[in-house]
Amino acid sequence: MREDLEAILKELAERFADTRAHLFEVNVQSLEGNTAVLAGRVLEEATLQALRLALAETLPGLRVVDDGVQVLRQDNPKILSVGTNLTGLYAQPEFGELLSELMYGWALEIVEERGDWAFVRQLDGYLGWAYLPYLTDDLIPVPTHLVMEPVGLLRAEPRANAPLLGRVLGGTSVRLLDLKDGWARVSASPHGWLPTDALRAFEELPETALEKRAQMMQDAARLTGVPYLWGGCSANGIDCSGFAQLLHRWVGIATPRDADMQYRHGKPIEPPFLPGDLLFFGDTDTSRITHVTISLGGWQIIHSSRARNGVYVDDVQSVPHLKESYLRACTYMDDREG
Structure with a gap:
């Protein structure tokens, strides 16, 4: 019985393993006869319901007590905004691993508070820890x-x-x-x-795909030479997906934060590439995406590169490590077929 129960918890943990959008930390507190007592935390009520369903289908004779499993997201959550010009989003409640950055005025759902830190959820569902003294409940003027x-x-x-x-x-x-x-x-x-x-x-944001593509090329040049920073999304330092996300935001297009997410939500395309299309690179054995670039037209790209420590132009066909690690491409424009 315990092995079957642990296997279900492991399966659910794998299903909700992407900590950028999910939280699943559930364990067996006790198992006596046909009664199991569970404890831990999940992000959503839907996650707890998925656990209950899996247990009911696999172990129908098991009585499950899950009062000790805390659901972090609640109805009518506390919302705070970033009150400083820029702050970090961290993997843990400390100034450690930087996941991303948060700009002034961005609204954050407060999922959990721990001392001076808050576990927050952005409007796109991206999770992480933010430093509470840099957040505010003051009314942020509607931006123009x-x-x-x-x-x-x-x-x-x-x-x-x-x-x-x-x-x-x-x-x-x-x-x-x-x-x-x-x-x-x-x-x-x-x-x-x-x-x-x-x-x-x-x-006054560009309206047509053609206008957006042209504007993105002009905007990309503004950031030439900005240094590379893992987790960065600003001119203080920027990573590859933060650069791609910022260029799209400047023309009114919302994209997910990380490279693999950006591909998953975009429209897959094949060459020839148009300015503004996204090219992805990574492990050709596993197809795991680790890098994203923006096409300037064809195989010429601009990207925030760790290898070059910043935002620069490259030609994929002329750079061996890029040519050898190219995986696939997508676009967020509506003017071409996949």
Whole structure:
């Protein structure tokens, strides 16, 4: 009986093994006769229901007591927003392994609190730990613009030699508060003045796939030379999938955070590639994706590369390790067949 029970728990743990979107930590606290007492944590009520169903189907004579299994996500959850210009999303409640970064104003569902840390769920379902003192319950103004400058310098007044108040990272959503002499006052952390050409209005995002592709090529050049950073998604340092995600956000397209997720949610395509298509690389034996790049047209790409320590242009056919590790491609544009 215990072996069968443990096997079911192992099977469920494997089904929900992707900790970027799931949590399954359940163990057998006791087993006496035909009664099993379970304890642990799961993310969703649906996960607990999946466990109950698996147990009922496989071990129909087993009485299961699962009151000790905590469901972390609840109805009407606490929502906080990122209150600083940028903070990290970590694998554990400590300043350790960086999973991603969180920009000013992003809304986070608080799943669990532990001291100064919160286990959070982003709107796209991506999970991790954030530092609570950098989050706020203050009302974030509804954004109207995206910051396009890789690092925007926030000034106290609408002039280039005004005192510097802070910085806002490219890709941050802000609200336009005022305009004066080619400068824009925006809601950020802190509020301040930026040149108007550092912003792109949501209502002026490119509409057609052709316009989006062309704009992505211009935007990609802005980030040339930004250093590589595992988990980074800003000009402070950026990884391959963070770079791909940011370029899409700048033209109004939402993509998942990591490379394998980006392929899974995109439209698979074959060569020839168009500007803005995504090319994926990795282990050709297992087909495991480990890297994503953006086509500039054909096999010429721009990407944030660990090998080159940053955002640079390469030609896949001229770089042996890229040519040998190419796996597949996808697009988030609606102008081509798969």
